[in-house]
Amino acid sequence: MALDFTEYFERYEAIVAEVDAVFEKFETEMPDLVKCGKGCSDCCHALFDITLAEAIYINKKFNEKFSGLERSEILQRADQADRQIHKLKRKVYKMSQEGKPPSEVLHEVSRARVRCPMLGDDDLCAMYEHRPITCRLYGVPTSIGGEAHTCNQAGFKGGEKYPTVNMDIVLDRLITIGKDLQKGVDSRFKDLGDMLLPLSMAIVTDYNEEYLGVKGKEKPAPKKAAQVGTSFTGSGKAEEAGKSAAAESKKPAAGKGKDEACASCTESESACATCDLKTITLGGGK
Template identity: 45%
Template structure:
């Protein structure tokens, strides 16, 4: 089994920083941050994971869930994967054929809704402790590619200035960690560190030696 421990430790340090950011904004804007148990609005957002996040969540999926729970999640992942790629294929055609800018594509993507395969029938995340950074920041103001985003269920108002997390900076660090992960295991697949996949694909993928070209 491949050992990702060094890079995982660095990723977990970034997660801790992210959680601290969320906590600080939550403390400062208690009436605006309305995240609570069973609220799963973020679980229907469509987004991709960087390599480090994908490998990390796959690792804990394999390690932390029973075989029965894994089978249930994988069944949902197969359905979600088809849905996600339909969405991305449609947006790609809009980008190529209609001349949409990348910012416009991001806006369209933000409006898409599809259930995460880790969302169970109790409206809880099966891997909440190891959820991706996008999930951890969803309830506070963020921006990516110059486009601001606020959770519709929050109390934050458009047009009002708030502390905002720049996801471009977060993603830059995630790409760096993805590159470090490849170096840690001795992979020659250098371009793999830029690969982005939805949660469903991350769960369905076997991140073994063959995948990394070792």
């Protein structure tokens, strides 16, 4: 019997709606700074992972929409992207083995330009309606671990303070859906809900009972999230660097005492869980 992901998809779509509303708020209130427009594909060459629930959702939409030659072309581009990502993993692993600091390793990752398999020759997204959440927020200030980022094409300037989307909270909510999905399908893989993987891998995966580790179905466990996605971990120093980076990315940036932006907040600490916007300095300036 086919697995029913309806509950988890509805929760994911609710987050998508919130994220779209936030982006629209930026476009309405800061039209001169948000430069996103049809044909701009800067975000389509960025390197990022998606969570389990998002991966299964996008996989379903992909399988519903594409067939024939168009599907084959996208899968071919996905294979090319995976090859690039694999080479990058090997490169940063070697850097870690050589004792390079985590900041240098992460900088190398941030410089990577991997073409999204959904980007067509016309520079338009073939799955724009169902694009990942990261894509939906590209072009406005976002923060991870208290550090702000934005698109190079946008008009936001380094050293200036802007409302900023707290991606740590968004990621935590997505991972929570994945963990609930893990329990809902009665998976024997305890780390399944923490899985992160690139879009190129998400669309080619068959999320059946065996893959998800539904009890009673025999199949080797999928690799842990840090090995499946683009977290670039292996063993030894590389693994330690990856764990350090992962821990940093999950810090509750909106938590009390975590950064200057929250110092003047008068809400109780419990309010951090629902805070998705805050004002911080872009580029980490004071």
